[in-house]
Amino acid sequence: MPKKYHIDIKPTPLNVKLIPKFKITRGENCINCGKCTKVCIYEAHKRSEQDIRKIADPYMVACRNCFRCIQECPRGALAKGLEPDFQALGGAYWKPDMFLSIWKQAEDGKVPVSGAGYRGPFTGPGFDGMWTDMSEIVRPTRDGIHGREYISTAVELGRKLNHLEFDGSGALVSKIFNVVDVPLPIVFDIPASDLLTSNVKNAMVTAAEALGSFAIFPSAEISPDMQRHMQHIIPLMTPDSIGANTALIQSARVIALEYSGALLENFAAVRRSVRNISSALVIVRINAATGVEDTIVQLTKAGVEIIHIAADYCGMEVQGERYIKDVIRAVHLRLIDERMRDEISIIASGGIGMAEHVPKALLCGADLTAIGLPLLIALGAFVYQQPARKIVMPEGIEKIPVGIARQRIVNLMGAWHSQLLEVMGAMGIREARRLRGETGRAIFFDEIDRETFGKLFQKQESANV
Ligand code: SF4
Ligand code: SF4
Incomplete structure (x- = not known):
């Protein structure tokens, strides 16, 4: 069997200002308990590198809008809203969500997920008016594509x-x-x-x-x-x-x-x-x-x-x-x-x-x-x-x-x-x-x-x- 093609991905944050979709603000009543850092599986909340007793500002590019941190904060200290500059990105074709998706993929090399599921339209102009036939998705060997099963993208x-x-x-x-x-x-x-x-x-x-x-x-x-x-x-x-x-x-x-x-x-x-x-x-x-x-x-x-x-x-x-x-x-x-x-x-x-x-x-x-x-x-x-x-x-x-x-x-x-x-x-x-x-x-x-x-x-x- 030919050697599998492998792309070496590594987490790589970019130290420049991006425009996230949402903003989460942390109120004065935060007690730095750290629960939000544990419940956010997308790692938008982390402890401050300078002072681990405190929680850093949320890294909103990583946020997938699941609301879990808002719901589970014991003090109700988190409030979430839309970032107005984000909606101005791109336009009718390059939709703002495409930027978020590309930033996230460039950062961790992983397949993007949406914490709140897909809510977009099911058709549209260009490639959006086309769907692929995924009828083989239930095949028992499907889970082998990243393992033993060989699929060539060459x-x-x-x-x-x-x-x-x-x-x-x-x-x-x-x-x-x-x-x-x-x-x-x-x-x-x-x-x-x-x-x-x-x-x-x-x-x-x-x-x-x-x-x-x-x-x-x-x-x-x-x-x-x-x-x-x-x-x-x-x-x-x-x-x-x-x-x-x-x-x-x-x-x-x-x-x-x-x-x-x-x-x-x-x-x-x-x-x-x-x-x-x-x-x-x-x-x-x-x-x-x-x-x-x-x-x-x-x-x-x-x-x-x-x-x-x-x-x-x-x-x-x-x-x-x-x-x-x-x-x-x-x-x-x-x-x-x-x-x-x-x-x-x-x-x-x-x-x-x-x-x-x-x-x-x-x-x-x-x-x-x-x-x-x-x-x-x-x-x-x-x-x-x-x-x-x-x-x-x-x-x-x-x-x-x-x-x-x-x-x-x-x-x-x-x-x-x-x-x-x-x-x-x-x-x-x-x-x-x-x-x-x-x-x-x-x-x-x-x-x-x-x-x-x-x-x-x-x-x-x-x-x-
Ligand atoms: S869960 Fe709430 S109180 Fe605890 S650190 Fe996060 S924002 Fe602060
Ligand atoms: S809304 Fe969900 S994804 Fe966004 S920061 Fe909170 S827990 Fe993380």
Whole structure:
């Protein structure tokens, strides 16, 4: 049996100001009995490190809203309310609770729980309008997913063979393509930004290395310090700058090129120029937009082996009105129709902000996903959608040691990996690569809504005419 993929998680608090959902105030009548420290299983209440006779201010990022401390305080000294700044975080897509969940996962690497159960809606736009089929959840071996049972979250980047050909003497004649294994279907997608201090960039790269994954960085952002980790960096560049990036290409296993009409016309020549430098795989990164599936078919015919479809930070097409989940489905089905699905790997990014979005993107047809914003949130960034996208990095971020920032990113991925194992175990799927395009194992709200109520309302509408 292959060695299990393991992510080394460690409790890693961040010494910056976060905005918790609730505030609990401790009244003057507190007698420092310590009962709240015992009843809070999420460790929001602790004794003061300076003076253990006293209780420290509650660590509200850890609070899961179970009310137990309020109910069990013998003096009724605790009062709980909502933190108004918390509700202003994010917006319609990046809901405030997503920040809390990412902060908590980055801190302890564990699957988040809700002390008061799930009270949210059961459908919504984007990935919220999709559910996974967990019908295998009652299987007796389900509890083995973190133990003896082997579930592989590994995926491959590159062109795959859908069959092997042999000559009359039994010798293999099929050309075996170069592929790169990624142990979990997530790579990091780091935009060019002056918000990213050198410690944050180094943390992202070294976290990608620790996870055996990759971080996509614009080539101009890759400092000499970061170049020691080129085996885990995917330099992103324009086709015109290939010559200027020879050293990076020589040491990278995978590179990424920005899509342009000219690239489509000259892809064979561009691919040759990369091959003259190294055997690195080439990703073409294209914005999610109306008709992108037609362009991707043309790119595949031109010999592109990996495509990265990038939606905006809320998972919407950059030009168009579809969510990334619908774009991935359209591209996947179109490639199947053209009988070329295995000739290309699909990376999908944009709006992937929760662990559940990863298997959902795969079920829609992606081979793997790319994330950026959750990594910044793990490091304490605030994101606001209104009136326009704004990212605020925490004060003092440049002083956070690389090791702490790296561990928080590793923890976040550890929590997402555990959730992927849970989802796959409950679905009875043993390999992440088999999730790709398995829409028969997913339920789409739009489809059941149409099937259930569509005919009924159609009848009513025709009766009203
Ligand atoms: S349980 Fe109440 S009285 Fe006891 S330490 Fe906590 S807040 Fe104070
Ligand atoms: S409400 Fe529950 S989770 Fe929050 S601090 Fe009190 S005991 Fe802990």
